[in-house]
Amino acid sequence: MDLSQAYASMTGDLANTMSLLIVALAGLALVVFDAFKNRHAATPWIAGLALTAGFVFEVSRIGSAEGMAYYNMLRTGGSAAFVNALVLGSGVLSVILTAPYLKRIGHNIGEAYSMILFATVGMLVLGSANNLVTVFVGLETMSICLYILTGFIRSGPGSTESAFKYFLLGAFSTGFFLYGIALLYGATGTMDISAMRDTVADGGSIVFWAGVAMLLVGFLFKVSAAPFHMWTPDVYQGAPTTITGFMSTASKTAAFASLILILNVALPGERWSEVLAVFAVITMVLGNVIALSQSNIKRMLAYSSIAHAGYILVGLAAGSADGYSGALFYLMVYTIMNIGAFGVIALLEWDKKEGSEQTLDSLAGIGYKKPLLGWTMAVFMFSLAGFPPLGGFLGKWAVFAPAVEAGYVWLAIVGVLTSAVSAYYYLRVLVVFFMKPEDAQSGAAATNFVIPKSSAAVLIFCVVLLFLLGVTTYAIELTGSFF
Amino acid sequence: MLSDFTPLFIQLLIAIGLSFTLLKAAALIGPKRANTIKLTSYESGMDPIGSARDRYSVKFYLVAMIFIVFDVEVVFLYPWAVTFSEFLDAGVGLGVLSVVFLFVIILAIGLLYDIKKGGLEFD
Numbered sequence: 267m268d269l270s271q272a273y274a275s276m277t278g279d280l281a282n283t284m285s286l287l288i289v290a291l292a293g294l295a296l297v298v299f300d301a302f303k304n305r306h307a308a309t310p311w312i313a314g315l316a317l318t319a320g321f322v323f324e325v326s327r328i329g330s331a332e333g334m335a336y337y338n339m340l341r342t343g344g345s346a347a348f349v350n351a352l353v354l355g356s357g358v359l360s361v362i363l364t365a366p367y368l369k370r371i372g373h374n375i376g377e378a379y380s381m382i383l384f385a386t387v388g389m390l391v392l393g394s395a396n397n398l399v400t401v402f403v404g405l406e407t408m409s410i411c412l413y414i415l416t417g418f419i420r421s422g423p424g425s426t427e428s429a430f431k432y433f434l435l436g437a438f439s440t441g442f443f444l445y446g447i448a449l450l451y452g453a454t455g456t457m458d459i460s461a462m463r464d465t466v467a468d469g470g471s472i473v474f475w476a477g478v479a480m481l482l483v484g485f486l487f488k489v490s491a492a493p494f495h496m497w498t499p500d501v502y503q504g505a506p507t508t509i510t511g512f513m514s515t516a517s518k519t520a521a522f523a524s525l526i527l528i529l530n531v532a533l534p535g536e537r538w539s540e541v542l543a544v545f546a547v548i549t550m551v552l553g554n555v556i557a558l559s560q561s562n563i564k565r566m567l568a569y570s571s572i573a574h575a576g577y578i579l580v581g582l583a584a585g586s587a588d589g590y591s592g593a594l595f596y597l598m599v600y601t602i603m604n605i606g607a608f609g610v611i612a613l614l615e616w617d618k619k620e621g622s623e624q625t626l627d628s629l630a631g632i633g634y635k636k637p638l639l640g641w642t643m644a645v646f647m648f649s650l651a652g653f654p655p656l657g658g659f660l661g662k663w664a665v666f667a668p669a670v671e672a673g674y675v676w677l678a679i680v681g682v683l684t685s686a687v688s689a690y691y692y693l694r695v696l697v698v699f700f701m702k703p704e705d706a707q708s709g710a711a712a713t714n715f716v717i718p719k720s721s722a723a724v725l726i727f728c729v730v731l732l733f734l735l736g737v738t739t740y741a742i743e744l745t746g747s748f749f
Numbered sequence: 750m751l752s753d754f755t756p757l758f759i760q761l762l763i764a765i766g767l768s769f770t771l772l773k774a775a776a777l778i779g780p781k782r783a784n785t786i787k788l789t790s791y792e793s794g795m796d797p798i799g800s801a802r803d804r805y806s807v808k809f810y811l812v813a814m815i816f817i818v819f820d821v822e823v824v825f826l827y828p829w830a831v832t833f834s835e836f837l838d839a840g841v842g843l844g845v846l847s848v849v850f851l852f853v854i855i856l857a858i859g860l861l862y863d864i865k866k867g868g869l870e871f872d
Binding site: 269273277300 | 835836838839840841844845855858859861862865866
């Protein structure tokens, strides 16, 4: 290999992965900044600006043709740019919500922002990886930062417990993932996802499919699909609420994007399609049914997020271009409504309970006292349940329709039935918010907090986006153009 | 292909078998004449003082973590150093040097953070 040429090619690619560099360098800068000026007010600003700069860069690249960077290690442009923009956008909104939240619960830790930035770097790598080693590096960078983010409020018992659970189970699933990569490499002789398909033109050996199965276990764990969902409720409940919003959306987006790429590019035929359909059914039924019996809102939203992973798996099980683009669109809608919902819950934690005790009953009647929170929550809940004219409705259509086309009518029926079930627990939140008399104990404290303007702006922004996504077809056409 | 490894498996079996045989044989036919000195923890060393369950500062794990980081750094630097002359010949020496410099700076930032946060202060 000509070294000077290789060097020129590598440095030339730096400009194509600008968002990655900006976020990573800002993360490093924040570590230094935080070492000298801990809890400085500028910390969230630096993090937010870096993420915004990356977001703008990736959005500008969405229209461009798909390309490769660093010798086929990363994908740029096209769907990779869309996924990266989604991750970065989720990061920006989360940072805006996190800054006042951490201040209010009295744990204004500067390191949280550099961890968010490093986690975002991992997600960007994961979402645009074109090589199994890169996938693994991205996955681990993301996961390790998320373990830390889950447990950085060390004084709360729930926080440490959930971080530890997350770490142990996550490390275990990483083992599966790594073994899957090893088997795939053994069967195909390549780590490159796009080169993998040619080596298994004959349908693949048993080693190859064992590797695929192990890889699937790792991915399904990360997207919290049943039966690998056990960690989700505890972790989502124990983590700081806005961080829960971040990791339930951005990490899922990145992991699903990587899974979609591997399914679409590397795996021959549709032999895995029925497997995914089975996982989708288990996930949808389990997530929605268990969510019915939750009294803690964060736990309920955690089970709802499991159910939503099931809906996205329906799109993946379809195995068609429409299914993949539908899944991407669903991820976008899901990101917006989940960040919004967790944002509202974060604002409702007025008494330093850090969410672990935030039950539905303690929120009775809050919709009238804090109309902004009540009404935005109403929109998020209706969208999560899939009511038109909100984004959630169009998203469900985008994943169920390809499944019907691919012959999975029963799968779509299960999906629709379970979303009907989900309407019960989503709307129950609104019943509690608006139709129940307020709890006598929390009555005085409940109104005694101010909603920061930045958080209110994020919530309203999410609501507007949900309406726009529900009535315009621009985004769905955009995702449709990727595959 | 697997049959190529047959001698290896045989050797493994012999190794495992031999070690268990020797252990068992020593336990069965070895003379057992215990006395006080023989039963102390360190027969020819000093007598143990105090309990082994003392509390000690866990901060040593920070030192261990930093050690691992810089240990792994060396693992990355060796292959780089070996091939560096080829990059020099190709005329991109300065660029490749700066890449490694960046790598070392990133690690140094971690150390800087650790020192500023008092990770290396023992009390």
